[in-house]
Amino acid sequence: MLLFMEQFVPAIRNGDKTETRRNHKKPRCKVGSLQQCRTTLFGKPFAIIRVKDVWIELVSDITPEGVKAEGFPSPGLPALTPAQFIKGFLEIASGHITRRSKIYVYQFETVSSCDGWEGRKQTR
Secondary structure, three states: OEEOOHHHHHHHHOOOOOEEEEOOOOOOOOOOOEEEEEOOOOOOOOEEEEEEEEEEEEHHHOOHHHHHHOOOOEOOEOOOOHHHHHHHHHHHOOOOOOOOOEEEEEEEEEEEEOOOOOHHHHOO
């Protein structure tokens, strides 16, 4: 299972977002595995994805292609430069990482959208 901010739900469901970067100590998803996507730990899944590849990169190494694979731009998400993406990523990480930190990149494809998902109303 992977947690995503609610703003990314449409981009994942429609296939615009095909990568996610995470500050994990070790990989949490194996290549070929199916993962539920949720916005909260106990919420209903909004999609099922298949992990296609996993690699390590520095936060500062994201490319314009990587930003696009992160879903920027897509409906509801603005176009970003790599510098803008890095700034936002570091803000979300709340000081736990720097531009030189190693992070995991999970490349995925959306296998299916889950019916019945209605955002935060579905959480406990």
